[in-house]
Amino acid sequence: MITIKEYVNIKKKELCEKVSLVSKKPHITIVQVNDDYASNAYIRGKLKDVEEIGAISDLIKLPVTTTEEELLKLIDKLNNDSSVDGFIVQLPLPKTINEAKVKLAINPQKDLDGFHPLSKFLPATPKGILTFLEDEQFDFEGKNALVIGRSEIVGKPMARLLLNKNMTVAIAHSKTPSNVLKDLVAMADLIVVAVGKSNFLTNDFNFKKSCFVIDVGINRDSDNKLVGDCEKDLKVAYQSPVPGGVGLLTRLALLINLLEA
Numbered sequence: 001m002i003t004i005k006e007y008v009n010i011k012k013k014e015l016c017e018k019v020s021l022v023s024k025k026p027h028i029t030i031v032q033v034n035d036d037y038a039s040n041a042y043i044r045g046k047l048k049d050v051e052e053i054g055a056i057s058d059l060i061k062l063p064v065t066t067t068e069e070e071l072l073k074l075i076d077k078l079n080n081d082s083s084v085d086g087f088i089v090q091l092p093l094p095k096t097i098n099e100a101k102v103k104l105a106i107n108p109q110k111d112l113d114g115f116h117p118l119s120k121f122l123p124a125t126p127k128g129i130l131t132f133l134e135d136e137q138f139d140f141e142g143k144n145a146l147v148i149g150r151s152e153i154v155g156k157p158m159a160r161l162l163l164n165k166n167m168t169v170a171i172a173h174s175k176t177p178s179n180v181l182k183d184l185v186a187m188a189d190l191i192v193v194a195v196g197k198s199n200f201l202t203n204d205f206n207f208k209k210s211c212f213v214i215d216v217g218i219n220r221d222s223d224n225k226l227v228g229d230c231e232k233d234l235k236v237a238y239q240s241p242v243p244g245g246v247g248l249l250t251r252l253a254l255l256i257n258l259l260e261a
């Protein structure tokens, strides 16, 4: 099977061609209200991706002392700026700013992260995973999916998308008893794990040999190396790597959302 890195490079070339054919280049604005190390790295990646496909990006970096009112004012301006096709507000926000209020202030037509409940766009991580599985001809219909984690940006939307693909979907979460989790894993044809704990899934579980495992987790091991939620080399048909897996699919999905915008 093609690696996610190869897949993403092919898709980016396709997007680049599409952008080259339109007279008005897609324009994304990224709003950052922190100086978080991880956010800086994610944003650098996003800006690089946008440049690679020939679209336009700009970063509005605000100090952590920015008030909620000031941020909402900026969002209103971006909502009404016809030169901006879509924008994202990078999380986390300072504690003094109400995240839910900010998400609801974004125009759903421009909400490239899919945060608003009426957003025209799917959140990037589940969308990226689904697009990859579809392009790789994963056989969804009538199969069992297990989504581990129930966050608003990954677990819940992922489960809904897989349900729409006619899978039988189970969601496991922090209150799922371990014996139930064991049984759900053993039945699953597809597992999407988004827990945020290294070695959460190990070969102690009894996987179907044909199982596909998509590892969303981003963790640091004791040597500060990036690892996912799964032990390496699970006894399954396919396991997405970390790094070089879902992170790349998420970045790709943001570009797809931008072109759609």
Ligand code: NAD
Pocket: 125, 148, 149, 150, 151, 153, 154, 155, 172, 173, 174, 175, 176, 194, 195, 196, 197, 216, 217, 218, 219, 246, 247, 248, 250
């Ligand atoms: P979260 O961090 O908000 O919540 C974790 C989820 O794990 C919760 O829903 C909780 O119910 C579940 N959970 C905790 N303990 C559990 C247990 N013992 N059994 C079953 N479920 C359990 O979730 P999130 O924001 O979706 O993030 C999850 C992980 O995915 C994090 O490591 C995050 O960094 C990573 N992530 C990666 C990307 C990417 O692009 N690669 C995108 C988003 C999130």
